Amino acid sequence: MALTGAFVRAALLEQTERTRHCSKADIEQFIEESELKILALESQINALMELRDSQRACVLALKHIVSPIRTLPVELLVEIFELAIEDRTHIDDVHRISQVCSDWRQAAHGTPRLWTRTLRVKLCKGDEVDGLKAWLARSAPLPIRISFPPESGDIDVNILVEVLRVATRWRSLKLGCTLPRWLVRQLSKCRLNSLEDLDLEIIHDNETNSIPISFTTVPRLRKLIINLIDFPAAPQPLVPWVQLTDLTISNRDHDVIFGILAQCANLIAASVTTGGRQLPQVRRDIVILSQLHTLSLLFECRYSVARHITPFFDNLSTPVLRSLCVKFDDRAQWTQAHFTAFQLRAQCNITQLEFARTNWYIARDPLLTSDDLGAIIRYAPSLTHLKLTGCGNAFDDAFIRTLYANYKDGVAPLVPHLHNLVLGSRSRTFSDDILAGMIASRWWTDTQLVPPTVARWTHVKLDIGRNYWSTQFVDILKDIPSDVLVLS
Incomplete structure (x- = not known):
C-alpha cells in the first residue's frame, strides 16, 4: 500500500510526541528496531501473498x-x-x-x-508437406473437398504424392485453369470413387492435337462446373454426361452448348453462360430435358454487337421446369414469339421467373417491353415469384394493370398464385397510385373476408431510383406490414 501524505503526517506527529525527551542514540535504536519489524512484516506479507495466489489458483482450477x-x-x-x-x-x-x-x-x-472443408492445395511448393499429411490423416475416413488453384511454377512432387494418396476420398475437386494438362490427365486417371462435384476448365496451353481429358471413371459424379474456353484447338473433355443432375457450363457457341445438353438427360438444375449469337437457320432437333426443374441463362453479347437471344429457346424443351432466370447485357435483343413457344413446351408449369439486365445502369433501349412482360405472365398461370432487375421500362402502368386482382368483364385475373414480387430499377415508368392499387388488390388482413381469386402477398420489394413515394401511395398501402412490403 502506498504511503499517503496524511498517513505520513500522522506518523510524524506520533513519533515526535513519543521521542520528545529521547536522545539521538535512543532514536537511532528505535529506527533500527522498526526496520527489523518491517523486514519481518514483509516476510509475512510475502508468505501470505503466496498462500493467497495458491488459493486463487485452486479456486480457478x-x-x-x-x-x-x-x-x-x-x-x-x-x-x-x-x-x-x-x-x-x-x-x-x-x-x-x-x-x-x-x-x-x-x-x-x-x-x-x-x-473436411475445402482444402486449397498449392502444388508449387506452397504447402508444408508434414502439415498437409497431418490434415489429411485427421479427415480420414470421410470424403474431402480438394481445390488446386492456378499454378505457374514447378510442381512439388512430395505435395502431389500426398494428395494423390487420398484420391479415393475426394468428394469435390476444383482444378485451376492454368494447371498443366499432363497433371490434369494424371488426376483424371486416379480412382475417383467418391467424386460427386467437379469444377473443370479447359487448360490454357497450345496443344493443338492433344488427347481429350477423360473423367469417365467417376461413378458418383452428379455436379459439374465446366468452362469451355473458346479455343477450337482445345478438345472437349470426356465426362459421363448422363450421370449429371447439376450442370454449370460456359461457352459462347450454341452448337457446343446444345451438343452437351443433349447428352444430359437426367439434369435437374442447369446454369448456362453463352453468347447471343443467332443460330443458323437450319432445322435442329429440340433438346428435351424432361427432368429439369431449375434453369439459369446468362447471355453475353460480346464486341458491342446486338444479338437476338430468344432463338436459343427454339432448341430447348423443359416440360417440368419450375424456376427460370434469364440474365442479359445491354446489347441483347428479344423476340417474344420464340419465348412464348418455349413457355408452351414447358406446359405453363413455371412458378419462379427472373429477368435481369446485367448492366442496367447504362442508358439503352429496353430489352423487354410492357407487351413482352404481359405475354410472359399470360403464359405463366402457375407463377408464384417474379423478379425484375433493370427492366423498369417494361414495368409501366399498362403492365401493372394486367396484375390487378379484380375480375374485369368476367375475366379472371392473371397469375392468381403470385405472392412474391421484387422490382429493381433506376427509373420510374409507372404512376404511384396505379402501382399502389395493384398491390392493394392482392392484399387483405386476417380480419377481412379472404378473396378467393388470388394469393396474398408474402413479400414485395421495390428498389426504385428516385426512391420517394407519394402520400397517396403510402396511405393506400398502410395496412401492409413492413416485413411484407419493403421499400428500399
Missing part, C-alpha cells in the same frame, strides 16, 4: 472443473466447434480450437468432419 463447458458431452462440444469454424478461415479456426487445451485438442483431432 475448481471452477474450471465444474464449469458448464467441461460437463458438455463431447458430441455437443464438437457441434459448437463446427459452428465456430467459418469456411473462409477454417484452417486457422480448427487449429486455434485444437490449441486451447489438451481436452479440446483431443476432441478436435478425433473428429474427422472438422477437417
Whole structure:
C-alpha cells in the first residue's frame, strides 16, 4: 500500500510526541528496531501473498472443473466447434480450437468432419508437406473437398504424392485453369470413387492435337462446373454426361452448348453462360430435358454487337421446369414469339421467373417491353415469384394493370398464385397510385373476408431510383406490414 501524505503526517506527529525527551542514540535504536519489524512484516506479507495466489489458483482450477463447458458431452462440444469454424478461415479456426487445451485438442483431432472443408492445395511448393499429411490423416475416413488453384511454377512432387494418396476420398475437386494438362490427365486417371462435384476448365496451353481429358471413371459424379474456353484447338473433355443432375457450363457457341445438353438427360438444375449469337437457320432437333426443374441463362453479347437471344429457346424443351432466370447485357435483343413457344413446351408449369439486365445502369433501349412482360405472365398461370432487375421500362402502368386482382368483364385475373414480387430499377415508368392499387388488390388482413381469386402477398420489394413515394401511395398501402412490403 502506498504511503499517503496524511498517513505520513500522522506518523510524524506520533513519533515526535513519543521521542520528545529521547536522545539521538535512543532514536537511532528505535529506527533500527522498526526496520527489523518491517523486514519481518514483509516476510509475512510475502508468505501470505503466496498462500493467497495458491488459493486463487485452486479456486480457478475448481471452477474450471465444474464449469458448464467441461460437463458438455463431447458430441455437443464438437457441434459448437463446427459452428465456430467459418469456411473462409477454417484452417486457422480448427487449429486455434485444437490449441486451447489438451481436452479440446483431443476432441478436435478425433473428429474427422472438422477437417473436411475445402482444402486449397498449392502444388508449387506452397504447402508444408508434414502439415498437409497431418490434415489429411485427421479427415480420414470421410470424403474431402480438394481445390488446386492456378499454378505457374514447378510442381512439388512430395505435395502431389500426398494428395494423390487420398484420391479415393475426394468428394469435390476444383482444378485451376492454368494447371498443366499432363497433371490434369494424371488426376483424371486416379480412382475417383467418391467424386460427386467437379469444377473443370479447359487448360490454357497450345496443344493443338492433344488427347481429350477423360473423367469417365467417376461413378458418383452428379455436379459439374465446366468452362469451355473458346479455343477450337482445345478438345472437349470426356465426362459421363448422363450421370449429371447439376450442370454449370460456359461457352459462347450454341452448337457446343446444345451438343452437351443433349447428352444430359437426367439434369435437374442447369446454369448456362453463352453468347447471343443467332443460330443458323437450319432445322435442329429440340433438346428435351424432361427432368429439369431449375434453369439459369446468362447471355453475353460480346464486341458491342446486338444479338437476338430468344432463338436459343427454339432448341430447348423443359416440360417440368419450375424456376427460370434469364440474365442479359445491354446489347441483347428479344423476340417474344420464340419465348412464348418455349413457355408452351414447358406446359405453363413455371412458378419462379427472373429477368435481369446485367448492366442496367447504362442508358439503352429496353430489352423487354410492357407487351413482352404481359405475354410472359399470360403464359405463366402457375407463377408464384417474379423478379425484375433493370427492366423498369417494361414495368409501366399498362403492365401493372394486367396484375390487378379484380375480375374485369368476367375475366379472371392473371397469375392468381403470385405472392412474391421484387422490382429493381433506376427509373420510374409507372404512376404511384396505379402501382399502389395493384398491390392493394392482392392484399387483405386476417380480419377481412379472404378473396378467393388470388394469393396474398408474402413479400414485395421495390428498389426504385428516385426512391420517394407519394402520400397517396403510402396511405393506400398502410395496412401492409413492413416485413411484407419493403421499400428500399
